[in-house]
Amino acid sequence: MSKYTEEDLEKELETQEYKYGFYTDIESDTFPVGLNEDVVRAISKKKNEPEWMTEWRLEAFRVWEKMEEPEWANVHYEKPKFQDIAYYSAPKKKPKLNSLDEVDPELLDTFKRLGISIDEQKKLANVAVDIVMDSVSVATTFKKTLGEKGIIFMPISEAIQEHPELVRKYLGTVVPTTDNFYAALNSAVFSDGSFCYIPKGVRCPMELSTYFRINEGGTGQFERTLVVADKGSYVSYLEGCTAPSRDENQLHAAVVELIAMDDAEIKYSTVQNWYPGNKEGKGGVYNFVTKRGLCENNAKISWTQVETGSAVTWKYPSCILKGNNSVGEFYSIAVTNNHQQADTGTKMIHLGKNTRSTIISKGISAGHSQNSYRGLVHVGARAENARNFSQCDSLLMGNACGAHTFPYIEAKNKSAQIEHEATTSKIGEDQLFYCNQRGIDTEKAIALIVNGFSKEVLNKLPMEFAVEAQKLLEISLEGSVG
């Protein structure tokens, strides 16, 4: 365990550079660094996985070994040394929990610092929280209520044990192990994550929520999430992240797969606030995520994301609109400050007839950061009457940052209607003075203007998340104007 004292913590909080930065002192057992077939096997064994799962991981590892890290994104960083990372870390004391009272008090304290006390959440928000702590889930609530409806919501490691037939049927069907470098790596070594299954015709009565945390220094985090919404079902899933401040770069390569069967709807919302590195651009999380959803007939998938953290972000939540009349949506706010780099956007793959997609992307850049939107709208030859509307707005603060838009359009069917709008604006001195004159200081004025700019996307978030997201926007832009 590295030295990280209460004092260090306080100093960090003082600087406000990373308000939610903290470190939890839960004992972990961590594998030695490095990756080879034995490590993959060991991870699988540690988790007591069935044979097929071990093989699946090994296959992915063999593919990954032959792959190159992609270079096409508009981000520059020191490549992680994949052999210097420990690929497994789990809290030693894994308590069996029937109620919250049994949760490690230190862990509960952690949640309090995050401002997301579970008790409060239970009462106020009607949220079932499955908390992923250092790769292994340690608390699951509301399981019973969900169970009555036949909804399965549990750590994926448990799902592999308890519902192997479901996991085996769907895992890797939307993001194959061979999809890309990071997805292959994730498939080989993923530690944990969440699994969710909504049975036919069931409307999930509450927002499902998972808080991911990166905790152990130098431990790469490889989350795996699989959400399956059976025919005619509905689920809204929330994912929120925060991590402790530290110097070392931390790699995060998650994979999220969504499957919306006929007439089903999945809303997937993310608030991401990982440590972005300090003012000089040192440290911070590398976030290379593969998120993709598959829509069958009349199905709908909406991705909503608020990205404020990470040193480097590489992330394109996508929709494969395979079924006729299916709908894909992408609403995104990406904030970059100081030396952060984000290359994010979406892919809308129209394959079915009468498929529709909407893309609303709001990029906010400050400091020396680089913020790129990269979006692909693909209309297949058989996708009659496909429609897409894309809007990419950039807001710049200061002169040292950059905003870039890379829209790609591939239309193989003449009936496609594709619209793209883009704007770039700056926060004006006059706007700031106007706010100042009304008694609103510049910091608050910026928060207000940024919230206004982001409103279309914030409005898509579930209420309690929207409030948190607004706070994050405010925090992440603190000190961005001198």
Place this chain on the structure above:
Amino acid sequence: MLKIENLQASIDDKSILKGLNLEVKAGEVHAIMGPNGAGKSTLANIIAGKEDYEVTAGTIELNGEDISELAPEERAHNGVFLSFQYPVEIPGVSVTNFIKTAINETRKAKGLEDMPAKDMLKMIREKSELLEIDRKFLSRSLNEGFSGGEKKRNEIFQMAMLEPKLAILDETDSGLDIDALRIVANGVNKLKSKDNAVIVITHYQRLLDYIVPDFVHVLYDGKIVKSGDASLALELEAKGYDWIKKELV
């Protein structure tokens, strides 16, 4: 309330205010008139604390305190309000949200808690009725797509909500139709008390029919060159500025 002595200010080395004196006492209404480019808006902006200008000489006192070192928001917290000649747009921020933020930030600066939502709503209802503002209007983005007159009326709505000590209305009448002018002027009159003061900057006598000034000043070439009572405005309306310019030579 406000005491300005020998104020000199420039922008990009261009001298705009050239030794301006003005004293406004609580309970008074002052009108400032003067030809285009004379420096009226500049004066208003400098009182409000806009940093683009370089104040090269003189003092500005508010209630006996020198405010030249205060940030614009601090002046606002001390009760200075400027109704802008050209209000800016803030997309995505509703009028309600904006005014709520303004009020609560001002309260915070004074060590007060946020205004309870109930009180806020009540106040919004009262003041929007006073200014005959449709409540739907308040949920629109601040000044975005507002007509010229709507922008001005919205400025006075904010003034009504913030209840300033010193209100400076920079050409609030321009762009208002005849009915709106009456409504806005009545609103201002209702907000007037012996404890606050109003400076109206205008080109037209007709506003002063409604808001009757105690003093009328002519600002010309960066200085107040003539002061009088309400009748001065009538005289200007009739004769223009030429006779004053001639008097100066």
